[in-house]
Amino acid sequence: MSSDNDQLKSTMTRRTALKLLGGAAASLAGYDLLAGAVDRRPNIIFILSDDHRWDVMGCAGHPFVKTPAMDRLAKEGVMFRDSFVTTSLCSPSRATFLTGQYAHRHGVINNFTPWRSGNVTYLELMKKAGYDTALIGKWHMPGRGLPKLRGVDEFISFTAEGGQGVYFDCPLVVNGFETERKGKYITEDLTDYALRFIEKKRTAPFCLHLAHKAVHHRFQPPRHLEKIYGDADLGLPAESDPFVSFTDHHIKYQGLTGTLGKLYRNYCRTVTGLDEQIGRVLRKLDELGIAQNTIVIYTGDNGYLWGEHHEMDKRLAYEESIRVPFLIRYPGLIPDPGRVSSRTVLNLDVAPTILDLAGVPVPAWMQGRSLKRVLAAENTLWRDSWLYEHFTDYPFPVPGICAVRTGRYKYIEYQKGVRRPELFDIREDRREKKNLMSTARGKKLLPGLKEELARLKRETGYREM
Amino acid sequence: MMKQSFMRRIVVPPFFALAVTIVSINAYNASRCIEGRALHDAAAAAAAAGMVLGLWMGAFFVNALAYFRGADTRERILISLVTPLVWIASQLYDYIGLYPAAEILFLVFYPLYFQCIVTSLLNVWISTLVCDIISMKRGVPGIRIAKKSNIVTAGLFVVGIFFILKDNGNYVFYRFMDLYGLIFK
Numbered sequence: 001m002s003s004d005n006d007q008l009k010s011t012m013t014r015r016t017a018l019k020l021l022g023g024a025a026a027s028l029a030g031y032d033l034l035a036g037a038v039d040r041r042p043n044i045i046f047i048l049s050d051d052h053r054w055d056v057m058g059c060a061g062h063p064f065v066k067t068p069a070m071d072r073l074a075k076e077g078v079m080f081r082d083s084f085v086t087t088s089l090c091s092p093s094r095a096t097f098l099t100g101q102y103a104h105r106h107g108v109i110n111n112f113t114p115w116r117s118g119n120v121t122y123l124e125l126m127k128k129a130g131y132d133t134a135l136i137g138k139w140h141m142p143g144r145g146l147p148k149l150r151g152v153d154e155f156i157s158f159t160a161e162g163g164q165g166v167y168f169d170c171p172l173v174v175n176g177f178e179t180e181r182k183g184k185y186i187t188e189d190l191t192d193y194a195l196r197f198i199e200k201k202r203t204a205p206f207c208l209h210l211a212h213k214a215v216h217h218r219f220q221p222p223r224h225l226e227k228i229y230g231d232a233d234l235g236l237p238a239e240s241d242p243f244v245s246f247t248d249h250h251i252k253y254q255g256l257t258g259t260l261g262k263l264y265r266n267y268c269r270t271v272t273g274l275d276e277q278i279g280r281v282l283r284k285l286d287e288l289g290i291a292q293n294t295i296v297i298y299t300g301d302n303g304y305l306w307g308e309h310h311e312m313d314k315r316l317a318y319e320e321s322i323r324v325p326f327l328i329r330y331p332g333l334i335p336d337p338g339r340v341s342s343r344t345v346l347n348l349d350v351a352p353t354i355l356d357l358a359g360v361p362v363p364a365w366m367q368g369r370s371l372k373r374v375l376a377a378e379n380t381l382w383r384d385s386w387l388y389e390h391f392t393d394y395p396f397p398v399p400g401i402c403a404v405r406t407g408r409y410k411y412i413e414y415q416k417g418v419r420r421p422e423l424f425d426i427r428e429d430r431r432e433k434k435n436l437m438s439t440a441r442g443k444k445l446l447p448g449l450k451e452e453l454a455r456l457k458r459e460t461g462y463r464e465m
Numbered sequence: 466m467m468k469q470s471f472m473r474r475i476v477v478p479p480f481f482a483l484a485v486t487i488v489s490i491n492a493y494n495a496s497r498c499i500e501g502r503a504l505h506d507a508a509a510a511a512a513a514a515g516m517v518l519g520l521w522m523g524a525f526f527v528n529a530l531a532y533f534r535g536a537d538t539r540e541r542i543l544i545s546l547v548t549p550l551v552w553i554a555s556q557l558y559d560y561i562g563l564y565p566a567a568e569i570l571f572l573v574f575y576p577l578y579f580q581c582i583v584t585s586l587l588n589v590w591i592s593t594l595v596c597d598i599i600s601m602k603r604g605v606p607g608i609r610i611a612k613k614s615n616i617v618t619a620g621l622f623v624v625g626i627f628f629i630l631k632d633n634g635n636y637v638f639y640r641f642m643d644l645y646g647l648i649f650k
Contacts, residue, residue: 112650142650161639218633239497242506243513310497394568394645395575397559416562 039130042332043294044207044354045198045281048097049274050090050138050216051314052300054083054323056271064232065268069279073298073327076337078375083326084405085347087389088302088314091141093347094211097301098122100351100366102460103389109465110393111162114143120363122351124151126207129360134197137190137211139163146173156193158186158213165213167220185222187214191277195284207354210281214274221269222276229268234261237431240307260307267304292331295357297350300324308431315396317388317403317412318432330357333375343374343382344407367460387456388412391465400464404453411449415464423449466605468535475540478530479547482523486548489515521581523548524588532596545589549581568649576637580629587622 054060058067059074073079085093087103095101095108098121103109107116123133127150134154139146140163149155156174158165170186172179174193181189194210221228242259278298285291305311305320314321326345331337348368355362356370373380390401400415410432412422423442424432436442456462468474493512499505524545531541556578560569572578594615597608628637 112646142646161635162642218635238500238502238505241493241497241509243493243509392563394564394649395572395642397563399563418559 039203039205040293041131041205041358042330043198043205043290044126044131044358045194045285045294045296046097046207046209046350046354047278047281047296047298048094048137048209048211049214049298049300049325050212051302051304052215052271052274052325053303053306053320054300054325056268057325059327060325063235064229066228066272067275069275069282070298070325070327072282073278073296073329074338074340076331077296077327077329077334078337078339078341080326080328080341080343080345082342082344082407083299083324083346084322084344084386084388085300085302085324086387087391088316088321089390089393090138090216090301092391093301094138095119095141096347097299097350098209100348100362100368102348102367102387102462103391104462104465105365105367105460108141109391111140112142112394115141115147117147121149121151122354123149123207123209125355125360125363126358127151127153129358130204131358132200132202132204132206133208134194134206135209135211136193136197137209138165138213139211140165154193154197156190164216167213167218170213185273187212187274187277188222191280194281198281198284199288205358207358212274212277215267215270217263219263219266219270221266221273225269225273225276228272229265232265232268234264236260236264236306237308239310241310244307244310244312260312264306267306295328295330295354297329297354298325298327299347299350301347313396315390315393315398315401317390317401317405317410319426319430322388322405328353328371328375330375333357333372335376336378339378341374341378343371343378343380344386345371345374346386385452385456387453387460387462389462402453402457402462404449404456406449406452409445409449411446411453413453466533466535466600474531474534474536475544478527478534478536479523479544481530482519482527482548483551484519485515486519486523486552489513489519520548520552521584522588524585525592528589528592529596532593538593541593542586542589545585546582549578549585553578553581568645571645571648574641574644576629576634576641580634580637583625583629587626590618590622 056062056065057070058065059071059079086096087093089110091108091111092103095106095115096103099106099119100122106119107113123135127133133152135149135152136154136156139157145159146155146157154175156172158170158172160166160170165186167186169182169184172181172189190210190212194208197208198206240260242261244260282296285294302314303321303323304314305316305318308320309318346368349371350368352362352366352368353371356372362370369383374382385404385406388401388403388405390398392398392400397417399417399419401412403410403412408425408427410424410426414421421437423436423445424434425436426432436445489512493509493516496505496508496512499508527545528541531544536544557569557572560572594610597610601608631637
C-alpha cells in the first residue's frame with residue numbers, strides 16, 4: 001500500500017513537473033522570448049478599488065481581515081504608509097488617477113461634473129508609446145453614457161445606478177456593446193475580463209487599468225464569503241455609534257441602513273472578496289511567467305469613516321477619509337521588497353509614476369510626481385506638504401474644503417456652512433480629536449499653516465468652483 | 466366624537482411626539498459621552514428606539530389622540546406631520562449656503578424626507594382605521610371601514626411602499642438623483 005502511494009506520489013510529481021515545464025515553455029514562447037525580441041518594457045497593472053481605507057488589510061495590521069494577495073504585494077514590493085487622495089470622492093479621485101491632476105484642474109470636481117473630452121489620460125500617452133491598453137471596470141464620471149476614450153484598446157465598464165454599478169448581475173458595456181451579466185459577481189466578472197486581456201498574445205507590453213466597484217456601499221461580498229468574520233470582534237472606534245447610519249444625514253445612501261457593526265462586517269467581507277480577485281491576477285502573472293516584468297500597483301479612490309468623528313462615508317478631510325492603501329510590486333526596480341515607506345504619496349502620483357516606469361516622458365501639466373526614485377531608494381527628497389480639496393456634492397451637506405497636510409499637522413478650512421476651521425497635530429493626535437484652533441499652540445502654528453495652504457493653492461492653480 | 470378645545474385637540478397631541486423625538490435625538494447624541502462600550506451601545510439603542518417611536522411612528526399616536534379629542538381629518542393630518550416637518554427643517558438647515566435655494570427646496574423630494582412624510586401619512590391612515598374599529602365597537606353610529614376611499618388609499622400605500630423598499634431603497638435614491646441631474650445639471 002505504501003509503495004503504491006509512493007508510486008502515485010512519484011507519478012504526480014512527474015506529471016506536475018511535466019506540466020510546469022510545459023507551462024514554462026509556453027510562456028517563454030508566448031511572452032518572454034517575444035518580449036525579449038521585441039520589447040522589454042514592463043507591463044503595468046493598476047488596480048483601483050472603491051472606498052477601501054488604508055488600514056483594512058492584513059499587511060496594514062488589521063486584526064481579522066484576511067488579504068493574502070494584498071499582503072503579498074506588500075511583501076514583494078513597497079507599502080506606502082502615508083498615502084492619500086487629494087479629493088476624497090469617487091469621480092474626482094478617479095479622474096485624478098487618470099490625469100495626474102487636481103480636481104480643480106481636470107474639472108471633475110464632484111460626482112456630477114462631466115469628464116472633459118480634452119482631458120488626456122495616462123492610458124492615452126501609454127498607447128502613443130506603443131503599449132496595449134485597457135480600462136476595465138468602474139468609470140463613474142458623469143456624462144451621457146460612457147465617453148469615447150482616446151488611447152484605450154479595450155474599454156469595459158458599466159453605467160448602472162449612475163455609474164456606481166451593482167454587485168450582482170451588473171450589465172457591462174463591453175467596447176460599446178451593452179452585455180447582460182446574469183449570475184455574475186462584478187469583482188470576479190471584471191477580473192475575468194482583465195485576465196483575458198492579460199493573456200492575449202502580443203508583441204507590445206500592456207497597460208491595464210482595472211477599476212473595481214468593490215468595496216463601495218452596499219458592501220456586498222460574494223456569496224461564499226457572506227458568513228466569514230461572523231464572530232470577529234470588530235474593534236470599532238470608541239466614539240462610534242451603532243446607529244450612526246440612521247442619523248445626521250448618513251442615511252443618504254438608503255443602502256446604509258443597518259447597524260454600524262453589520263455594515264462594517266460586510267465591508268470587511270467585501271474587501272476579502274476583492275483580495276481573492278487580486279490574487280487571481282497575481283497567479284495569472286506567475287502562470288504566464290511575466291510577474292518579474294510586470295508592475296502591479298494597488299490603491300483605492302478614497303478612504304472611509306466608520307464611526308470616527310461620529311461620521312460615516314468620506315468627503316471630509318479626516319485621516320480615515322483621505323488615507324488609502326498604496327502598494328507597488330516591481331521586482332525589477334525595488335531592491336528591498338517588503339519595505340514600508342514613510343514617503344507621502346498621492347493619487348496624483350500614479351499617472352506620472354506609470355509613465356516614468358514605462359520610460360514615457362511625464363508631461364509638465366501633470367501635477368503629481370513619479371515615485372520611481374522612491375521605489376529605488378527610500379532616502380529621496382520628497383514632498384513635505386500637500387493640498388486637499390473637496391467641492392460640494394449634492395445632496396450631501398459637506399461644504400467645500402481646503403486643507404493642508406504636512407508630515408505633522410493638518411489645517412482644514414471649510415468654505416461655507418456650519419463647520420469651523422480645524423487644526424490637528426497628527427503625530428500626537430492621530431485620531432484628530434483635539435482641535436488646536438483655540439489653543440495658544442494652535443494660534444502660534446496657524447499663520448505658518450495658512451501661509452503654506454496659500455502657497456499650495458497658488459502653485460496648483462487652485463480656485464473655488 | 467365631541468370636539469375638545471384647540472389646546473387639547475391640536476396642540477397637545479403633536480407635542481408628545483415632538484418631545485419624544487427631541488429628547489431621544491439628544492439622548493442619542495449624549496450617549497457618545499459614555500465611556501463603557503456596552504453601556505454606550507445600550508443607551509444609544511434605547512435612544513434610537515425613541516427616535517423611531519417619535520419620528521417614524523409618532524403620527525400613529527398623534528392621530529389617535531386627536532381622533533378621540535374630536536379633531537377632523539384635515540386637522541389630524543396636519544398635526545401628524547408636525548414632527549416630521551420640524552425634523553426635516555432641522556436637517557435642511559445644514560444645507561443653507563451650500564447649495565442654491567432651488568436645490569435645497571428640491572431636497573423635500575429626497576427619498577429619506579419623502580419617506581418620512583409618506584410613513585407618517587400611512588400611520589395616520591392605519592391609526593384612523595384602528596380608531597374607527599374601536600369607535601364601532603363602542604357603538605358610535607355612521608362609521609364604515611369597508612369603503613372605496615380606504616381601498617384606494619390601501620392600494621396607493623402598497624404601491625408606494627413597494628417602491629420605497631425596492632432594492633433596499635436604492636431604486637428611489639437613484640431615481641431622485643436622475644431627476645436632480647435632469648433638472649439642475
